[in-house]
Amino acid sequence: MSSKNTINGRGAQKNPHNKFLQHVYEMREDFLEFCRLEGEEVESNKTQYIPIFPKTIVNKVDSPDVGMMFSMNPYQGCEHGCIYCYARNTHEYWGYSAGLDFERRVLVKKSAPELLEAKIKHKNWKAQTIVLSGNTDCYQPAEQKFEITRKCLEIFLKYRHPVGIITKNALVLRDLDILKELNKHQLVGVNISVTSLSEKTRRKLEPRTVSIQKRLKTIQVLSENNIPVNAMLAPMIPGINSHELLPLAKAVADHGALSFGLTVVRLNGAIGQIFADWIRKAMPDKAEKVLHQIQNCHGGTLNDSRFGTRTRGEGKIAEQIHEMASLARKRYFNGRSFPQLNTEIHEQYKNGQMKLF
Template identity: 40%
Template sequence: MNELSQLRQVAFAPAHGADIADALVQSSGLRVEEERRRGRGAGLNPSGRFEEKRRESFDDGWQSLEELEPFKTTVQIEKPKTAITRNDSPDIPFDRSVNPYRGCEHGCIYCFARPTHSYMGLSAGLDFEAKLFAKPDAPRLLERELSKPDYKVKPIAIGTNTDPYQPIEKEWRIMRQLLEVLSKANHPVMIVTKSAMVTRDIDILSDMAAKGLAKVAISVTTLDRKLARTMEPRCSTPEKRLDAIRQLSDAGIPTATLVSPLIPALNDHELERILEAAKAAGASVAGYILLRLPLEVSPLFRDWLLRHYPERYRHVMSLIKSMRGGKDYDAEFGKRMKGEGPYAWQISRRFEMATKRLGLGRRGVALRDDLFIRPDGGGIQLSLL
């Protein structure tokens, strides 16, 4: 019995109801064969929402689907005009960020950045994990922007969209070069990652941290290796992430743990255990974010949940909707990160009580902005006066 047949058997069982069956019907025509997507998070690869045509896989009787190759990671070079992206969101603690890559090989099924691939004419599903874009010019562009006479220093966040330490960083080393630019300029930086590869750059980060210029947040979503493997297939294991917290903390780098995302009835019961493990590893600050399902992420997550945890599908989605005003997602500022309603309040209280008990801070150390040394030129036209 193949995967689709097994799902049909579960989904159409009376105990599970029509909502699961509807989700299966909606996604089955877009599902990519398991052998082609082995080691990936998404099971679907739907057309981007801006495309004029929609694609759907079907067996034409000539076994053509069996001849398709597995999804392999490819990297294209992207040449942006600027390195720094600005935002004015009131519910995030930074107004600028740098993204060395577009797309992410980690393949986290819940990643809120997936819809950005639609702007490239690609799918938020498997394309997001396999068709990646690198920005090798980003360090040079960053230095150029920091050189501008009117540049005003504030911490730059890296890793807030896609992970700067995803596997292709081993070859491209763009993140390493960005840190070298920031270190030379004494510019504050805060990093978010799910990868233990961040420890590679402890030499730079520890020097910056000694000046009050760097801090790192490691996202630990679960301590369950099986859940992590299916939900975040190419991320560092939970143990390696905790070890990264230990190494960073031992090197004097302010380190936080981010329990993100919390998914009701799937990993939210681990909240206290994750915080305890992170504290034991040396984390001094903690935060959490509730699961976000914007745009294309919702059907991808629903399909994943149906494939891996069909018996929990109804319960998980019901709780998500109870915290999102009856919808899969509410993007309103002030609500999108934490949700609302009794269940969201319960999670908030649990987090508050656990962090207080463990002595974990809710806010990280403030980074210094008074040591900045403007790069010399950086490729911009200098004054002749």
């Protein structure tokens, strides 16, 4: 998107109203015209990093549709700007919009390593895999500045605690030294998101993410170092990237991934209007067709919250996607499996040192 009516370098093109706030913030046409005539910016497109001070960092995940029990997020909001991101809705809990605010106002939890250490040292805590980035990417651009994720990985290593990582950023390779140490004890698994093989599609869907080739290279480097990698081919969006499922699966398998997962796109809450606004600007010729195909996967609506079907979808299009996924697993992943992480040795290290007896 590069017309005068679009915001370059961002996914969302608007800030929809936060449903939890009483007042609605609007930009009137006369104000916009005044800014145009004066040559002034309507608002800054620069990313703001805002420190917050949570009391806890590890979250229990109750959803039966998510393959994790515990997650933690060093950052809230994400500069990657993925237009379909389900995490957008959570930004409303902090008093912001799920649209441009989600990408431009990133909340930073500098105390995350200390909170994590306190959690896994607690006498009642029993080791279970904690996933970095259950919500927003722990290796988004903010991580280069704050290095909170790296500090958390050091805590996981110190206490020999299993950790999963979900990211679409090659910055994970910066921490290869720690990942290799964790992997010596079978304590880490990495999930790399690869949504398309087309750079044109990637730039539209995920404007501030690394290139597809860098992601595939990341899978390769991790795999060459025997660190288990699962590829997240998600979300599958009918009419945009669903036709790429088989070549995507082959590409990640060729680069060493042990398995892959997928979801069918769902556009809950504010994401529905954000996505619809975006696609009518980014892909006007196919916008209505794509929206109708997404609706076909969710009982005629963009907004599907039903456990068991919301990430899988239903109907002919969703069935075809899952049939292709089954074929891809048989063709490219036969004999491969993603390992279970080790939860047995953490107890010995709870006090920072091994027990003698």
